[in-house]
Amino acid sequence: EQAGDYRILHEAALRDYLAGLPDLKALLGDPAGWEITEVGDGNLNLVFIVKGASGGVAVKQALPYVRLVGESWPLPLSRAHYEYLALSRQAQLAPGLVPALLHHNDNLALTVMELLEPHIIMRKGLVAGTQYPGFVDDITTFMARTLFFTSDLALSAAEKKEGIAAFAGNHALCKITEDLIFTDPYRIAEQNRWTAPYLDGLAASLRDDMELHVAVSRLKLKFMASPEALLHGDLHTGSIMVTDSQTRVIDPEFAFYGPMGFDVGAVIANLLMAYFASAGHERALGERAAFESWVLATVENVWNEFARKFLDLWRTGASGDAYPVSLFAGEKGAARLEVERQAYVQRLFTDTVGFAAAKTIRRIFGLAHNIDFELIEDPNKRAVSEARAVRLARAMMVEAAAFRTIAEVAGAARKLR
Ligand code: ADP
Numbered sequence: 001e002q003a004g005d006y007r008i009l010h011e012a013a014l015r016d017y018l019a020g021l022p023d024l025k026a027l028l029g030d031p032a033g034w035e036i037t038e039v040g041d042g043n044l045n046l047v048f049i050v051k052g053a054s055g056g057v058a059v060k061q062a063l064p065y066v067r068l069v070g071e072s073w074p075l076p077l078s079r080a081h082y083e084y085l086a087l088s089r090q091a092q093l094a095p096g097l098v099p100a101l102l103h104h105n106d107n108l109a110l111t112v113m114e115l116l117e118p119h120i121i122m123r124k125g126l127v128a129g130t131q132y133p134g135f136v137d138d139i140t141t142f143m144a145r146t147l148f149f150t151s152d153l154a155l156s157a158a159e160k161k162e163g164i165a166a167f168a169g170n171h172a173l174c175k176i177t178e179d180l181i182f183t184d185p186y187r188i189a190e191q192n193r194w195t196a197p198y199l200d201g202l203a204a205s206l207r208d209d210m211e212l213h214v215a216v217s218r219l220k221l222k223f224m225a226s227p228e229a230l231l232h233g234d235l236h237t238g239s240i241m242v243t244d245s246q247t248r249v250i251d252p253e254f255a256f257y258g259p260m261g262f263d264v265g266a267v268i269a270n271l272l273m274a275y276f277a278s279a280g281h282e283r284a285l286g287e288r289a290a291f292e293s294w295v296l297a298t299v300e301n302v303w304n305e306f307a308r309k310f311l312d313l314w315r316t317g318a319s320g321d322a323y324p325v326s327l328f329a330g331e332k333g334a335a336r337l338e339v340e341r342q343a344y345v346q347r348l349f350t351d352t353v354g355f356a357a358a359k360t361i362r363r364i365f366g367l368a369h370n371i372d373f374e375l376i377e378d379p380n381k382r383a384v385s386e387a388r389a390v391r392l393a394r395a396m397m398v399e400a401a402a403f404r405t406i407a408e409v410a411g412a413a414r415k416l417r
């Protein structure tokens with residue numbers, strides 16, 4: 001394929017294309033018997049599942065525009081390149097926690113990967129009230145390893161800057177985050193929506209809240225100007241596929257070098273939203289109490305295990321140019337460095353709290369909503385759940401540093417239920 005050969009591969013063209021790849025043909029069996037279904041439920045791309053006599057694959061192709069909106073909102077195909085690059089890196093750093101890559105074509109903006117089956121999108125499982133006992137261990141391994149090993153704590157200065165450069169071209173995807181998460185929910189914007197009329201007053205108060213505008217602008221600046229590590233960039237529960245014992249992270253097309261708290265905050269925010277939405281999904285009072293306790297325990301465990309694993313990696317695997325060992329020699333140096341590690345992680349916690357708040361507010365007032373809330377049929381109940389989430393999020397954003405521990409965040413959520 002030559003540059004300029006991009007075309008959207010619908011069923012027949014996709015069959016021909018894949019049939020021309022010997023490895024895939026061997027994996028799937030006779031192309032005449034392939035069943036091809038488009039399953040994309042995301043906002044941006046096409047995803048096909050191809051099943052043959054001897055196996056299946058998932059095929060993701062980027063469109064030259066935002067799927068959710070249409071051709072009026074163009075978006076570069078190069079995001080497929082960054083997604084592939086990020087998946088490759090994540091596969092090295094967190095083996096077994098992303099789908100295996102089978103083929104990639106930059107010109108077609110197309111990636112063929114392992115078919116995750118019987119995995120489902122985690123968000124759907126959370127709406128149904130399912131608990132995932134292995135999730136904390138898997139997601140914290142994923143985050144601790146991908147963030148630590150792409151940071152200055154693990155890389156040489158040259159490696160780090162080459163990493164930044166490799167993803168710097170993904171700025172159109174960053175711009176989506178900058179606009180849709182950090183700006184639009186706080187002003188009048190055509191794409192905004194919320195559960196009207198119930199949340200009209202709350203939407204107006206967000207637009208008039210200068211403390212909130214300062215806090216979200218600080219977060220936006222941090223997002224734009226802090227290349228700490230290679231982020232997934234879109235790590236919500238719709239980018240995680242699960243079974244009762246397995247976790248796989250998908251869809252890193254927003255990957256770039258940014259502040260670590262953005263990824264950790266995304267996971268925390270989406271668990272908190274699952275918690276607040278849960279009341280709207282119960283058919284009998286208290287029916288989901290065990291699930292709700294599990295979700296809040298998971299919020300706490302995700303942060304605590306992430307911090308523990310990250311600190312462990314730093315103590316044992318620090319080969320980067322930051323914090324030169326020669327400056328922290330002897331017992332005195334070791335003790336001082338350990339205090340500094342704790343301070344670093346506490347700062348990261350404050351970032352996480354703030355970013356989690358931003359990720360929550362955008363799902364309630366911005367363009368892209370999530371099924372946790374959207375599937376609550378009674379709009380009055382939906383608005384009650386959403387308003388609770390916003391109340392906590394406002395406190396988390398404006399007074400992020402007042403939350404000293406994740407237990408305080410979970411405790412504040414519990415009080416609002
Ligand atoms: P988008 O970038 O458009 O959000 P995603 O990568 O999130 O696309 O994929 C959209 C949907 O396709 C997912 O929600 C999931 O249902 C399905 N999907 C994606 N990758 C796989 C895979 N490897 N195996 C099975 N299903 C997948």
Ligand code: MG
Nearest residue numbers: 042238239251
């Ligand atoms: Mg997606």
Ligand code: MG
Nearest residue numbers: 134138245246
């Ligand atoms: Mg496991």
Ligand code: MG
Nearest residue numbers: 042044251253
């Ligand atoms: Mg995506």
